Amino acid sequence: MNLVCLRDVTRTVILPDGEDLHILRGVNLDVAQGEHVSIVGRSGTGKSTMLNIIGLLDTPTSGTYELDGVDTTRLSEGRRARMRGEDFGFVFQQFNIFSARTAAENVEVPLLYAPGPQLLRRRSIAVDMLERVGLGERADSYPGEMSGGEQQRIAIARALVRRPRVILADEPTGALDPDTGRVVMALLEEVARESNAALIVITHDMAVAARAQRAYELYDGTLHEVEDPAAFAHRAEAGHGGDEAGAEQEGTESAVAEPPLPPAEGDTESEQASSPMMSEEGEQ
Numbered sequence: 001m002n003l004v005c006l007r008d009v010t011r012t013v014i015l016p017d018g019e020d021l022h023i024l025r026g027v028n029l030d031v032a033q034g035e036h037v038s039i040v041g042r043s044g045t046g047k048s049t050m051l052n053i054i055g056l057l058d059t060p061t062s063g064t065y066e067l068d069g070v071d072t073t074r075l076s077e078g079r080r081a082r083m084r085g086e087d088f089g090f091v092f093q094q095f096n097i098f099s100a101r102t103a104a105e106n107v108e109v110p111l112l113y114a115p116g117p118q119l120l121r122r123r124s125i126a127v128d129m130l131e132r133v134g135l136g137e138r139a140d141s142y143p144g145e146m147s148g149g150e151q152q153r154i155a156i157a158r159a160l161v162r163r164p165r166v167i168l169a170d171e172p173t174g175a176l177d178p179d180t181g182r183v184v185m186a187l188l189e190e191v192a193r194e195s196n197a198a199l200i201v202i203t204h205d206m207a208v209a210a211r212a213q214r215a216y217e218l219y220d221g222t223l224h225e226v227e228d229p230a231a232f233a234h235r236a237e238a239g240h241g242g243d244e245a246g247a248e249q250e251g252t253e254s255a256v257a258e259p260p261l262p263p264a265e266g267d268t269e270s271e272q273a274s275s276p277m278m279s280e281e282g283e284q
């Protein structure tokens with residue numbers, strides 16, 4: 001059974017002038033345990049709106065969303081809040097970590113809402129998780145004393161500390177240089193794989209998108225599967241001078257060995273040529 005299952009999900013909001021804005025117009029998505037899926041799309045196409053629905057931060061206007069076979073639209077707000085804490089780990093572009101708390105204290109935050117044993121052992125669980133992301137030595141450092149890549153690793157440790165079944169990442173590499181972005185993605189993938197979690201990554205970066213088993217583009221309010229993400233990345237780089245291409249930054253130290261990108265074989269001319277991501281010049 002699929003862990004995440006969206007059927008004909010729509011999301012419509014009413015603008016101040018009384019007009020309806022149809023952000024999502026019928027999204028279908030299936031993600032199984034252990035799968036890594038990426039979603040690209042131009043700014044304003046509804047990617048975050050969709051991720052918020054998946055993460056139970058928002059509800060569809062119509063359609064169904066089942067999480068592990070449970071219809072989430074019929075749950076009480078209390079149950080949704082509990083599931084949000086237990087089943088989901090969120091990683092954002094701006095890290096969203098507390099600057100007045102140390103690395104370990106940041107990672108402890110989700111454990112404050114966990115059952116007794118985890119609550120009591122939160123410091124050691126948090127430090128273990130920081131070790132897992134290569135920051136064991138920095139448990140008592142404050143975010144302001146750490147690099148962007150390290151801060152994102154704190155955010156990853158915090159997202160994963162309760163072993164969520166679904167990891168939702170909204171532009172996780174958006175504030176990082178390409179090399180650090182690759183390290184962070186490799187880490188995210190590795191810890192997701194370890195706990196057999198589903199990993200759903202939103203990104204503007206085709207090279208990040210191409211790391212997933214499946215990639216989708218969101219436009220016209222629906223998801224369109226990208227047939228060959230590696231070729232997509234390759235062509236997008238050529239088309240918009242993508243920030244991944246030929247990046248020659250100083251090496252950042254890597255906590256984990258990075259898996260190679262899928263080979264860029266053959267170009268798929270057909271369908272992708274018509275997608276908005278491919279036809280725009282430069283804006284992404």
Ligand SMILES: Nc1ncnc2c1ncn2[C@@H]1O[C@H](COP(=O)(O)OP(=O)(O)OP(=O)(O)O)[C@@H](O)[C@H]1O
Nearest residue numbers: 013015021023041042043044045046047048049050
């Ligand atoms: N509550 C709301 N009320 C009105 N408009 C909204 C609301 N939420 C989202 N929107 C609009 O819906 C559209 C989609 O927003 P969303 O944040 O999902 O886009 P996105 O694809 O994540 O964009 P970006 O890549 O810039 O983050 C935008 O035009 C946004 O202004």
Ligand SMILES: [Mg+2]
Nearest residue numbers: 047048049170
């Ligand atoms: Mg967004």
